Amino acid sequence: MVSFAWLSTKPRNVGVYYPNRILKGLDPWDGRGSKTRNPFAWIREALSSSEQDVISISGVDSAVYFVFLNTALGIFMLSGILLVPVLVPIAMTEKNPNVNDSNWKNAFEVLDKLSMAHLKEQSPRLWTYVIACYWVSLVSYILLWKAYNHVSDLRATALMPRELKHEQFAVLVRDIPPSSNGCSVKEQVNDYFKTIYPETFYKSLVVTENRKVNKIYDELEDFRKKFSQAESMYHDSKSHVKPEGVRQTLRTGLFGLVGRKVDSMAYYNDKIEELTPKLEAAQKSTVIEKQQGAAVVFFTSRVTAAAAAQSAHAQMIDTWTVMDAPEPKQILWTNLHKSYYERVIRQYVVYFIVLLIICFHMIPIGLISAMTTLPNLRRLAPFLNPILEHNAIRTVLGAYLPQLALMVFTALLPKFLLFLSKAEGIPSESHAERAAAGKYFYFSVLNVFIGGTIGGTLFDSLKDIEKHPKSTLDRLARSLPGNASFFVTFVALRFFVGYGLELSRIVPLIIFHLRRKYVCKTERDLVEAWLPGDLGYLTKIPNDMLILTITLCYSVIAPLILPFGAIYFGLGWLISRNQVLKVLVPKYESYGKMWPHMHVRILASLLLFQVTMLVYFGIKKFYYTPLIIPLPMFTLIFAFVCRKKFYRFFQSSALEVLVEHEWKDMPNMETIYKSFIPPGLHAENGPNERLDESV
């Protein structure tokens, strides 16, 4: 944080710390110079910013993420206010003859003394813990209900047609059946929708197989970029080296090392002029010959588009599937043409692979770890022997090789899950990211939390279990409070290290300065160098969810975890607010469709907490343990009611929302249509009539 306060005042780093504001054309420091600025002003700014600011700067998805953080924070604060001052003294003052109070060795064991583990079996004090379970559940229900209502309103407000949203006029049509009378897909789509919607149908854009066009387009773009780089270097050289300028040269052969020496600018220009007609010809043939069985259909009315996306068009579900169109920039074009059955099969295959990964990911990691122990390394790779003779290297390798394998795996997993989700045939980036985040959540909860608790205990006492298999459950539950101290430190570590890195943006800062020094030549390159990503829901939400699950589960057993959880989400709120307002640029906008997923997962955590408590009360041989049984049932009913009440609106747009404050002016349909044309197919010079009129 200190490094952030210092680094962010430097004008040279402005691109790293305020890219969002620069892109919006705002002054990074709100009109004040870097000198007069209080290094901790960002905290005040973050706190004083309203939800509306977030929505206007970063969109509804970010605002929904803050609702999530708020809710988690609220649950932990409200629970903590009651639980910490009540339960901790109750546990501390209990005289438990089975526990030897005198020899607390370290802080961890002091923590144990403050937790539920310190209570005697059948102690009447357990009553307070029952009430605490109800309190935590009640607080969660109320806050979640409020949050869902709030998010639903946020979504409704965002969907209202105050400003033009291109995707509201379009629907995605997939599974177009092969034409029977030999006409093109475009004719077929036009016919079909003109018959059903004679008044509001505008145009259709058939999805094409763009691989060839994209290849030429990318080449062309590459040459354009190089040309402008060469041009800018030439201009620089005019002022710095000599007035008439130094023209760059390059060799045309392999890697620019061999071949004829030519003038760069002229060479690139030639290439561009050569490729342009080629691109146009390729565009023409693609549009006509490579039509696929999917299309984007445009209507002149928002209501018709939304109603069409919710209606069955064909008798069989596997043809003419119509759905809401995502924003043009987040459409995964290559997924669109995949047929209904292909999608279903792909989905199940992916689910199966993910299941395998969750269950058996320890096997490959274990294998790598085993293989990379020093003796094995020596046997498998004898040529490394001279290196391994060094003591220092040996120590480092021995200690860190298994860790390294695990780290690489953990870093690559989210990307791999995203790749898998896209392979399911999902049509939009945001949807794929939601699907991948869900998979990652299951992975992290099952492995880090449950695997960490139960697995660890299992291996510790495998021999005992062999002798008394019935005591397994007892043993597991008994180990819960012991793990509590581990997880308290886990939560604390997360916010100290994770958030510090995120706020100070050390890694992007270093990369930015390196790129500025060695790579960047034009203004555009410079922007690319500091252009940040988005909030990264893919890893951020599952990680937050993991902390939430851990904190919830231990909230009653070891209430001291609650303040740590609250700090995690409080700090997270503060830092994410800064990032969202000043740094991050969202990649897409899904109008809060992430929320139902978060909601269900919070409820799953709550359920896990309640079941854990049920087991743990049973182990304490508390007579009134069945009093906990209604809680999981309440959670299931609550989840069911919320799903019934709210979920439909997150699947599709409600029609009443679309007509509120209806724009009376007709939007420019041609602009909307153009915005959906993929870049590779965009005409180079003026509007491309070929694309519109070709059938």
Place this chain on the structure above:
Amino acid sequence: MVSFAWLSTKPRNVGVYYPNRILKGLDPWDGRGSKTRNPFAWIREALSSSEQDVISISGVDSAVYFVFLNTALGIFMLSGILLVPVLVPIAMTEKNPNVNDSNWKNAFEVLDKLSMAHLKEQSPRLWTYVIACYWVSLVSYILLWKAYNHVSDLRATALMPRELKHEQFAVLVRDIPPSSNGCSVKEQVNDYFKTIYPETFYKSLVVTENRKVNKIYDELEDFRKKFSQAESMYHDSKSHVKPEGVRQTLRTGLFGLVGRKVDSMAYYNDKIEELTPKLEAAQKSTVIEKQQGAAVVFFTSRVTAAAAAQSAHAQMIDTWTVMDAPEPKQILWTNLHKSYYERVIRQYVVYFIVLLIICFHMIPIGLISAMTTLPNLRRLAPFLNPILEHNAIRTVLGAYLPQLALMVFTALLPKFLLFLSKAEGIPSESHAERAAAGKYFYFSVLNVFIGGTIGGTLFDSLKDIEKHPKSTLDRLARSLPGNASFFVTFVALRFFVGYGLELSRIVPLIIFHLRRKYVCKTERDLVEAWLPGDLGYLTKIPNDMLILTITLCYSVIAPLILPFGAIYFGLGWLISRNQVLKVLVPKYESYGKMWPHMHVRILASLLLFQVTMLVYFGIKKFYYTPLIIPLPMFTLIFAFVCRKKFYRFFQSSALEVLVEHEWKDMPNMETIYKSFIPPGLHAENGPNERLDESV
């Protein structure tokens, strides 16, 4: 059947045997006199009738019922052709040392000899039975797939706008939220839909609380009926008794026994004239003051109506629920205003009650049976003692009282289930009947089939089970073939008694002649006397399903049941065809929405069959029993695929179907609107402008 052949040729019975044809204005015997008619011509006529005839005379629902019969018949015929000639000899020729072949006492035990029970444990001949299971399943899958496709096409053809269907222009709107600015529900509905569908919205009809109006209307109708009866008797007396006629008189007091003597026609006329303005006033106040939170909304376009019924209109699911309008005649008006949550809660309460009935219905019946044994009767009702002294009465009572209790229960149950289904808040008659039929199916399968098989066995051998609890499953499965002979007779009895009664219509014939003689005075009364009901899906389908389940489950164990099943469905087809073409008048048309329910239940029966076989092979200690395990999985996958592919179109109309052969003429919207006004609110004289214009 003989009695039918004889009775149906009598001209006096024409109303009982050909009501359908008379209502359609057709000659009952196709132009031929009753004399020249072959008594068995109906069989030829039924066989030669096409599906189109059925649809045009009795609607899609009846045609779908025949598809069901066809499918069941097909499954049993195709299975029987292979299974009976192959499996029966295989079982017969097996030498099983454990079974004593010599002392077959009766036909039942001969049946056992032809069944799978006769095979030795681990006999290699069991391989044929495995193949038989696969054959039955395969035949079922193929025929069910074809049937679903066919029904889907039937539905599509019926929904195509060849003729005007009023309900296709309307949607049902429920859960209208209370108005915020004090305007009436009608204003609110009009506002809401005019904003969303500015071009296609036509009018709305708000549901009102009609109890008061209906009471007056019923009274008025009653007087009108009596007036026309008196009038017709007066006219009759003119020709029969004396030329100036005999005017009927009645007393105005209690039950027409005391009070002033008045002229009937004048009295009824006075009453009608007195009530008519009262009805009009009541209509006026009802329409304005008793509006409820539900409405029927009319659109000028089929596509808009269908799309609206499939779209979410409000942000929250519990307001502005929009769904397809059912036919006006089958709307359950009193259910419409029930709120979303009321419906949900009612549904679960009803499910719970049905569960209780299924599980514990034997308790009240058992209690009644126990109470009505003779010694108990004597103790409980000592005043009956003199009667009970008679030997004959004692015998009859002792034998039939418990049976009577069971019969009364079985007869009342479907009506009670229909009442429960309506209490769920379902908006249409057809939907309620589907729901009730589903409940009745579960009841009959669980009780008659599973209860009959397993329960009977359990009680028989309760002591053995106490000694060897682990042998229960063995014992249950061992009893399966024994029950087979019982179920074969069960199926045979069903078609001999049940279909005979249905075809000959003895009961309606007797009632008709009694009514004609003693009650009927006008032509209208006469029509009412012979007016038949509909096919009675409520009891017919669950009963057929029960036979299907029994036959499927025993198809491999005792293949001789297959011909009986085939005869049941074959005869059923023939007789129902006659009934549908000549007798029955459908109450409503749901365009085949019953089919998905039948389909799922056939698959449930198939699953039960496969699981039964799995257990039974296990008991025969057949090593390759796991070969059966894929079958239940195939069934589940098949059910899932069918649901995915076909079901959506049965939930709502596909838009493409609605535009095929689109009527170019605008329908008369006013007629459509009028057809939805409930009878109690119909204006007496000319079009009722009050209803249309009142807000």
